[in-house]
């Protein structure tokens with residue numbers, strides 16, 4: 001038996017260092033070499049005086065491989081199951097992060113940074129029982145804080161927590177971003193640095209518009225619109241969480257040094273353009289129901305069955321009615337189109353419509369900016385820029401800080417560049 005230590009460090013009274021959460025995505029931990037490289041970045045922050053909580057993803061491609069094994073094991077030989085026991089899915093897919101957490105702790109120790117790995121249940125990060133897409137209920141930080149006080153930095157397996165019945169629960173694909181932000185909030189971290197394979201958030205996709213510019217700062221509200229509009233830098237949920245808890249999130253590259261993009265409160269952004277970015281979604285589809293009755297309950301009879309079938313509906317437009325009949329148009333992901341039309345045909349008797357027109361070759365382009373709140377004529381400028389290029393607009397929707405249009409997919413590149421130009425997003 002070893003003697004109990006004479007004194008343990010009391011986390012409550014120990015002087016508290018500033019804290020930092022550093023999250024490394026799949027490509028940043030894709031092999032041991034990359035993990036070593038990431039560990040050096042951690043050491044740099046430790047040397048600056050931070051207590052660091054490192055949150056890791058699985059190695060790139062690993063989670064997909066695990067999901068595939070689950071689908072294989074849950075089906076007859078040679079087949080792939082579409083449904084499986086979500087608890088066991090979680091047991092399998094959470095393992096990817098366990099590997100990288102342990103390896104990162106070892107790599108840190110090897111370069112002289114005292115570190116210990118933590119699985120979700122060990123912290124614990126308490127989640128609800130929605131296996132496969134669990135929500136975070138709370139994080140109990142006492143044990144982590146005790147280790148900080150003893151001089152040990154933490155490496156936390158992202159993407160996972162413990163369910164009320166004590167089983168591992170994962171937070172949905174891309175969920176380690178959400179883990180990282182949640183830890184930053186719970187630990188009162190100064191910042192949450194998200195290391196990824198891009199060096200920040202851009203005014204639009206640089207692959208489509210080479211003059212796209214990296215933003216120094218972007219507000220939570222704008223980032224939320226961009227994230228949900230398909231700029232896949234951060235999981236949308238993580239941005240919601242950051243906004244709610246006012247966590248400053250810095251998106252930066254683990255491959256090159258640079259300041260990244262800070263996602264922060266509007267008040268921290270001194271001056272911004274009216275429009276901050278042009279987002280797009282390439283693979284959209286549009287469905288129009290012709291001649292539906294213009295009476296209460298019709299929209300519910302259309303969108304109820306679609307929701308039940310799991311069709312994610314985006315834009316919705318209803319025309320003015322003539323003779324009590326109207327046309328109803330909505331957009332959805334191109335992948336959902338067949339399910340949408342089949343669902344509507346099956347519900348045809350209950351809804352009552354004359355015809356259904358589907359267009360699978362559309363794309364959505366949006367301009368986003370908090371400056372729109374205080375500036376008139378932004379939508380008009382967008383429409384004029386598209387008109388000048390001869391791009392026809394099929395559907396328009398707006399929110400306080402966004403204008404979206406549906407156009408023919410073949411004009412997507414043209415439209416994005418025209419808007420990037422019109423709102424002078426390339427220039428500083």
Ligand code: ASP
Pocket residue numbers: 025026057058063064096158159172173174175176177
């Ligand atoms: N490894 C998980 C995924 O690929 C979680 C993450 O990387 O954020 O979805």
Ligand code: MG
Pocket residue numbers: 025026174177233235
């Ligand atoms: Mg990710």
